[in-house]
Amino acid sequence: DQQVKQNSPSLSVQEGRISILNCDYTNSMFDYFLWYKKYPAEGPTFLISISSIKDKNEDGRFTVFLNKSAKHLSLHIVPSQPGDSAVYFCAARDQGGSEKLVFGKGTKLTVNP
Amino acid sequence: ETGVTQTPRHLVMGMTNKKSLKCEQHLGHNAMYWYKQSAKKPLELMFVYNFKEQTENNSVPSRFSPECPNSSHLFLHLHTLQPEDSALYLCASSQASGSQGYSNQPQHFGDGTRLSIL
Numbered sequence: 279d280q281q282v283k284q285n286s287p288s289l290s291v292q293e294g295r296i297s298i299l300n301c302d303y304t305n306s307m308f309d310y311f312l313w314y315k316k317y318p319a320e321g322p323t324f325l326i327s328i329s330s331i332k333d334k335n336e337d338g339r340f341t342v343f344l345n346k347s348a349k350h351l352s353l354h355i356v357p358s359q360p361g362d363s364a365v366y367f368c369a370a371r372d373q374g375g376s377e378k379l380v381f382g383k384g385t386k387l388t389v390n391p
Numbered sequence: 392e393t394g395v396t397q398t399p400r401h402l403v404m405g406m407t408n409k410k411s412l413k414c415e416q417h418l419g420h421n422a423m424y425w426y427k428q429s430a431k432k433p434l435e436l437m438f439v440y441n442f443k444e445q446t447e448n449n450s451v452p453s454r455f456s457p458e459c460p461n462s463s464h465l466f467l468h469l470h471t472l473q474p475e476d477s478a479l480y481l482c483a484s485s486q487a488s489g490s491q492g493y494s495n496q497p498q499h500f501g502d503g504t505r506l507s508i509l
Contacts, residue, residue: 282433312498321395321481321501321502324499327497377424378447380433380436381435383433
């Protein structure tokens, strides 16, 4: 049973507009959440993270929002650029375990010029 | 350019072969990980090494045998694999906390080894 779900396999956005990628989780013991970006033939690259004690973290064009009551987090990219086109993975860490991360299946973002 | 290097990038082997995947990290981290990514599935954690000690084995079959000789190197020894083991194998490293608390540090990934079992 998937503990981290990314229900949208793909998302297409126009350059300059906002991209919103969503992630839902079921395990209330998750205390640290991350977003990774992956280009073809490369490994996942860390993008941004958020601790469960916060509800927002911002880094340049990227903002992650966490809604613990809804067990939902989202990644906002604004403005979107064609170079942002990649697969985005949401991941979560269980505070009761080791440094183990649980990943979602990913959302493929396409930013059109 | 990644601080985590995996070799080989591609590997084709028969079911009776023995091969090894290698991972090296240049980030000064103390924890290393093996993940498996099969088609249309999320990344699955296989093994965790923290300060060279294995702290997690995610019910991985014994035909996969990890080895961590030091905090910079991680190997995955493969023996008598099955066709369903064909996948992308990713190595990662992080700066994990040595105490009971956890460091909020991300894991950094290599580019993976694409493994095909004939």
